[in-house]
Amino acid sequence: MAGNLIDNQGKGDVSWSWPPIHxxxxxxxxxxxxxxxxxxxxxxxxxxxxxxxxxxxxxxxxFRDPERSVPQDERMIVSPADGLVSLITEVEPPRELQIDDGSGTAGLPSGPVTRVSIFMSVFDVHVNRAPIGGSVRRLVYIPGKFVNADLDKASEENERQHILIERSDGQKIGFTQIAGLVARRIVPFVKPGDMLGVGQRVGLIRFGSRVDVYLPAGTSPKVLLGQTVVAGETVLAEFGEQRLIEGIAQ
CATH class of the missing domain: 1.20.5 (Single alpha-helices involved in coiled-coils or other helix-helix interfaces)
Structure with a gap:
């Protein structure tokens, strides 16, 4: 992905600037x-x-679209959205991300996985980013309702778009953009077959919405319920790492 190389040893050149408008x-x-x-x-x-x-x-x-400092580590799964971690639960991945779609590429395996739901208010940046680098294997749009995106049932009832990304080593991540009460359109920037870098922009949802991320089996989230996350920067999880993280609301 194009951009200045920075690290946690002071390497790079950054300065504050007004965020551009998408x-x-x-x-x-x-x-x-x-x-x-x-x-x-x-x-x-x-x-x-x-x-x-x-x-x-x-x-x-x-519609502001600020630059982000994206971690470049293949173990990491970064947040695809800005917002509040509103739900962390064990679920089956959506059927659209599992079934054979005739493309010759397998979907996500069946069985319960951890779903991390990120709620975006109208005050959050609404440009969504790729949680991992790889090839877009599926892009499935489903029309639906516009109930409050903060509710659990929004994952199955609201207008939504499923995206499946596969890395070169076969690891896959599925995530879903969900429209909400005010949001009325999901705008994709990518299509099946596109190659993405981690943190690359994949689309936006207008005026309040939610993104669900389905972590691979055997992977625990590194974020807490109620935590604020930043698209392309906050590490949601590391592949294959299972560790209980506790926090205190204060």
Whole structure:
């Protein structure tokens, strides 16, 4: 993946900068800004126009797409989303990620695995990233409802998109982008057959949503329920490592 090489020994060159706005969101921000200026200058409605200006700023902020420092270690599975770890539970992977889809590539094996659910509020960055590097083996879109993405049933009832990535050594990770109450569109940036680097952008979900990650059997999460994670940076787990991690809410 292109970018500056940095490490934990002080190697690299970084500086603070305003996060760029993803192209997918620029048109929405400009429309909101244009309406606000029309109301302010065209109609002279100061109160409403000011409120619409704040809304335009919020739209631009929602589609921000900051750079991330992505760990380059094949043992690590990084978070595909910014947000709050809202659920950690044992489940069967989705049927769409298991069944033979005729592509000649096996899906995830059957049997319970750990699912880590990350809830994204409207204040989080909504650009999603690849948890591992490898080839996109499946991209399955399923229409559905728009119930609260924080609920467990959202994994099976809401509009969603399953993605399966396979590394060169055969290790696979499946994860699911789930639309929520406000989110009404899942926008993919990749397609089956694409080669991805770990932390590479794979898509976004507009205006509040959730991402479920299915860890391989024998792999425990390195995050806690209630923890805030950062896409492309926070390590969710290490392949094959099982270790209980406890925390204290304070």
């Amino acid at each position: 192209p997918e969101g620029r048109k929405y921000g400009l429309i909101a800004l244009g309406v606000a200026l029309l109301v302010l200058w065209g109609f002279g409605w100061t109160f409403i126009g000011t409120a619409l200006l704040f809304l335009a700023v919020g739209v631009f902020a929602f």
